[in-house]
Amino acid sequence: MIELIIYGVVFGSIISLGAIGLTLVYGIIRFANFAHGDLMSTGAYVSLFMVTVVLSWIGISDSTFGPFSFGWRMLVALPVSMSVVGGVAILLDRILYRKLRQKKSTPVILAMSSLGAAFILRMIILILWGADSLFYRPGLLRPAVELPLGVKIRPDQILILLIVLFLISLLHLFLQKTKMGKAMRATADNMELAMVSGIDTEKIIIWTWGIGGALAAAGGILYGIDVQVHPYMGWNFLIPLFAATILGTIGNVYGALVGGLIIGIAQQVSTSFLLPTYKPAVAFMIMIIILLIRPRGIFGGSEE
Secondary structure, eight states: OHHHHHHHHHHHHHHHHHHHHHHHHHHHHOOOOTTHHHHHHHHHHHHHHIIIIIHHHHTOOOOBOTTOSSBHHHHHHHHHHHHHHHHHHHHHIIIIIHHHHHTTOOHHHHHHHHHHHHHHHHHHHHHHHOSSOBOSSTTOOOOOEEOGGGOEEOHHHHHHHHHHHHHHHHHHHHHHHSHHHHHHHHHHHOHHHHHHTTOOHHHHHHHHHHHHHHHHHHHHHHHHHHSOBOTTHHHHHHHHHHHHHHHTOTTOHHHHHHHHHHHHHHHHHHTTTSOGGGHHHHHHHHHHHHHHHOTTOTTSOOOO
């Protein structure tokens, strides 16, 4: 059971990265982005392309280092892929969502447009890479490290936790210490008041999409390192992402972090008495229960 909880923390930290991006977008734009999971897939495949094609052509060695199952190329591919997917998220907003917002489209129309964007991203992945599951380094499996109480964890998973911790700490410092971060928080609280105060809300929206897309890409890449890369991975993440966002209170970055960890642990622990194929159902059930008992989430205060 302890081992399942630790695996749940690893899985939940990946969910948290995606959920934080999702809740950032909703907190500022009030928009449920159904394409967010496929941005995770896009990040994983951009990284795969970087590792297997671009960096190979440049001549960067892919020899592994330390106890990890990936090579130096991945360290280059991670930030580059995050930047690329952040740009993709901004592009989607500029050519699609922004035009719909200007036309005062309803939330349902915006949600359906994001669903269409999700299908487009997934079809591009299927056309370019096919439907098979792929690995960053096929056939290489590093032995797990044995911790106290007989718990085993792979070095890759330890590094995943450290990367997630670093990214979330970086985001915290950005939101709390920088002028742009403070402007984003002000816009999330009240966009109309922020506009009156002289804040460029369109610039804030661009930053929000860029950060959300970059975090989604990081989540997809880390999941690919931990398990594998396949076209439907982002779609499979969609329910856990929304469940974590709702559980932690929509628009609350730190709540999304807590919600992601809870969902990840719950899904992994459920495999001790359910088949792994039921893990999405566990996230869905948690989401329904939270909506019934505490619609505003665990950090949202009580209903009046």
